[in-house]
Amino acid sequence: MIRVLVADDHPIVRSGIVALLRAAADVEVIGEASTGTEAVALALDLQPDIVLMDLRMPGLDGDQATAQILARHPRVKVIILTTYESDDSILSAIEAGASGYLLKAAPEEEILAGIRSVARGEVALAPAIAALLVKRVTAPPTPALSPRETEVLALVAQGLSNPAIATRLFVGEATVKTHLLHVFEKLGVSDRTRAVTRAMELGLL
Amino acid sequence: MIRVLVADDHPIVRSGIVALLRAAADVEVIGEASTGTEAVALALDLQPDIVLMDLRMPGLDGDQATAQILARHPRVKVIILTTYESDDSILSAIEAGASGYLLKAAPEEEILAGIRSVARGEVALAPAIAALLVKRVTAPPTPALSPRETEVLALVAQGLSNPAIATRLFVGEATVKTHLLHVFEKLGVSDRTRAVTRAMELGLL
């Protein structure tokens, strides 16, 4: 019998999952949590085989909750059950050590199969998530801007001129321009406007 | 007995809703749809009292499905059951004529109460949605950019200079600058970079 703890802030989703799991003979729902904090507390208390966890929850997010659970009980497996495939926090949850990533849109059998895989010690990844992971690994690394460069670029994004930024940061205009030139180089652009849109695309701003 | 059709692309959410409604004595689930297209077909076929519909669905979106259903059977009431409160398509669904907007995160009783309200001919709005509506009505209208102005601004966002844009659009540089000045005025900014970030905030780009 696979003992499962379900954590999701939506009552509807929670009862949907529970209904699905109840139909499976080899799975038992031993608890439900509606927040990340509650999930951590219950996981430590009940020590389930698997925690089925939503990523977005009020208070403590799914990835943070995952990290906290695994820090104290590495034996517990966490499966993230997420809505959207294009979510940055998926990656932080992976880093937090979750064993599975399934999509709520997946057919019931796929979710059940994922739970059984993880219970056997395997990793269960939804195809879309796997693709995202591959893309992340393949993608060229995002250039790292220094704190100062980021600061200057943020002010540029607000429409401030170089002299205005210089005044704001108590430095010379030449300094501001130097920082900006470095930013241009790192981002592979040649003007402030494109630098801002580029940085936004890359999530740097 | 209130006859309800449930439309959601997530099997889990769907069974959660069905489980919830089954517990209510005065509600009957007469059908389930997993796409917008299917929802329209079933609604026309079964003529339910209420359609409980997700906003985001593959193929036909919730707001479009709502419009199609109401165009042919205005008697059918549509309730949108959405995940996030900050969603622009909420407003288009309202324009499409939905009678209710509830959040999946809401407690079960609230959702049931909403269904009963709409069945009585009332409108059911989640507090967060109502607040969004008020904000939209109160908020100053987004300035409308002319097609040409939008075109120019999009090229600015790509980092093109005025001369470069002029060449690209087969017009003089002075013309490009005039368009940009109009854009600045409409957006209440005074430089190209801020104009781009502003336009992005307003969803114009």
Place this chain on the structure above:
DNA sequence: GCCCCCATCCACCGATCGGTGGATCCCGGA
């Protein structure tokens, strides 16, 4: 100890930008 990176500063150049004050054309609504 040395070297690299970050942050800071400076001067100079030509190109570009923002802003002003015009002008013409065309189309659709009053």
Place this chain on the structure above:
DNA sequence: TCCGGGATCCACCGATCGGTGGATGGGGGC
């Protein structure tokens, strides 16, 4: 019919920007 707005064009100005080629000092890693 007239009017207004969108799109187009022009010239001119001063401010700003991008780019070059430097310099200094401090902190972390080899």
